[in-house]
Amino acid sequence: MLVPGLTRRSFLRAAGVGAAAFSAAACTGFATSGNGGMIFLSTQFRPADEAERFRSLLAETAPGVGYVTIEESPFSSQVRSQVDAGSTQIGLLGGLHGDVAPLADGYLQDLTGLLADLGDRRWPAEYLQLAKAGTDHTWYIPWATASYVLAAHADALAHLPSGADATSLSYDQFLDWAIAARRANGNRPVLGLPSGPKGLLHRFTQGFLLPSFTGGQITTFRSNEAVTAWQYFRELWANCVSSSTNYDFMQEPLESGEVRMAWDHVVRLVHAPERDPQNWRMLPAPRGAHGLGYMAVIAGLAVPKGSPDPELAQRAISALTRPETQIQLLRSNGFFPSVDTTIPDDLPPAIELEADAVRRQQEAKGAILSLPPVGLGQREGEVSKVFKDSFRSIVLEGANIRSTLDQQARVLQSLLDDLKVPCWAPDPAADVCEVG
CATH class of the missing domain: 3.40.190.10 (Periplasmic binding protein-like II)
Structure with missing residues (x-):
């Protein structure tokens, strides 16, 4: 659960802009979204400018999804408490491998089928192995990476x-x-x-x-x-x-x-x-x-058990892992694509310089x-x-x-x-x- 007495409807209403958003953030520990819709709970892009840039990207690529940020420590407890209570209000999860993989012990939906549908995006084999969290199933879809x-x-x-x-x-x-x-x-x-x-x-x-x-x-x-x-x-x-x-x-x-x-x-x-x-x-x-x-800082997208809209969550994952969306994220927030895609040569110069260094590290003998x-x-x-x-x-x-x-x-x-x-x-x- 979010907090006692805070329903999903009141949470989303509180997630509006201005004083209401500030009040909800203070109550829940979340930095809230003004977008409403299905809750996308994430440990990433917590600074206000990064969060707003990502919300703009999300509004273009996955409408109907509201981006809510939280620190790493309460991330897991929020997911576990909601799933254990049989009242999951979070629709989609985003976090680093270390945030998401530990929830594979019964708190995430199996995304093996979704991965098969998206297989032409060619993630690195080591990323896909990590997404299995030591099992034979895929528990998150690699989202973005940094170093x-x-x-x-x-x-x-x-x-x-x-x-x-x-x-x-x-x-x-x-x-x-x-x-x-x-x-x-x-x-x-x-x-x-x-x-x-x-x-x-x-x-x-x-x-x-x-x-x-x-x-x-x-x-x-x-x-x-x-x-x-x-x-x-x-x-x-x-x-x-x-x-x-x-x-x-x-x-x-x-x-x-x-x-x-x-x-x-x-x-x-x-x-x-x-x-x-x-x-x-x-x-x-x-x-x-x-x-x-x-x-490697590897972020993944996962769907909690009991997600209120698992189909929307999977559509959002599909949208956010398209090569063109991954390049948009690189331009806006500096996180590199997790999929196999060509880095364009019209990036801001600093990001272009970093892209070359990151690639050389990954591909080094x-x-x-x-x-x-x-x-x-x-x-x-x-x-x-x-x-x-x-x-x-x-x-x-x-x-x-x-x-x-x-x-x-x-x-x-x-x-x-x-x-x-x-x-x-x-x-x-x-x-x-x-x-x-």
Whole structure:
């Protein structure tokens, strides 16, 4: 149920614009839609400008569907409580793999038939495998994807190591590049990383650094190779702009010139090259001994059991996964198509630059796909805290790497023991996730 006493009709009436919408959002925890119609509950595009751009796209492609956003933590509980009560008011679901896949334990409709009907859209095989959530059935349809890439201004690109290919860097070359750029800038670093309070630096450790150095994330957390990865991180950090601890979105210091090279989520880099795109490059992440580890942010569309209008929900899924709609979403909100389609050459320059970098990461020889934590619900933040605390202790405070990893491994294992969830990519999906 939404909240006691709030019926579907009153919820939709409250989802109008102005004060009524604000009131409904305050009561339910939802940021509400002004569109009315069937409720499309999603963890994506929560900022007001992103939500409104997506609502405009939705009104064109799937009329009769009202877009409602919610944070990740209450997303699952809303769906489970409504289905358990036999009174599902939500018609369609949208979220990351880690939001949607855990609901396959009895709270989603089987979409295997719908996938067969849409099969000519040619999703990557690994995306379709993820959508099965470890079963023989398809529980969500891949919707959109995003990732994290490197951004570099021409000022920094001039200091690439001799013979290095910017589109195929090793981590050693990346470090050498940061050192050379610092020295050429009067010994002032030009590399920035998003380690502010709302920054996503922990995703760098989880999805890029550790998989590249160790081949895993959780099962290799305290391995000897992980120690080497953290030693490397210390060296890299010594060549970062000191104010990186204040950066949440790297596009701002990149645009101002305070930083000339950075790593971040594609949505948080897109504005940096707007004024002079000819002087910017977007690049794949570096590779390590095990390959090029990269984190894919994969969003899916699902239908909850008892959906009030499953036919409309499936029509909306069909509309939102058409190649032309996927390109519209790329233009409006910066999320890349999940289907096999040609990226047009008339995109905003920054998005075109990012599209090339994302493609190179996905297609790189030895690419290692990583996912954000799966199945942790409101406790996902506790896993992220393990990586954040490891960074603070090892990199910022200079603590012993081995003892820190051993200590944080105990915290991580205790959490996983409580939740009893399998590991997520790139670690093997064993029934019990053991920290190694």
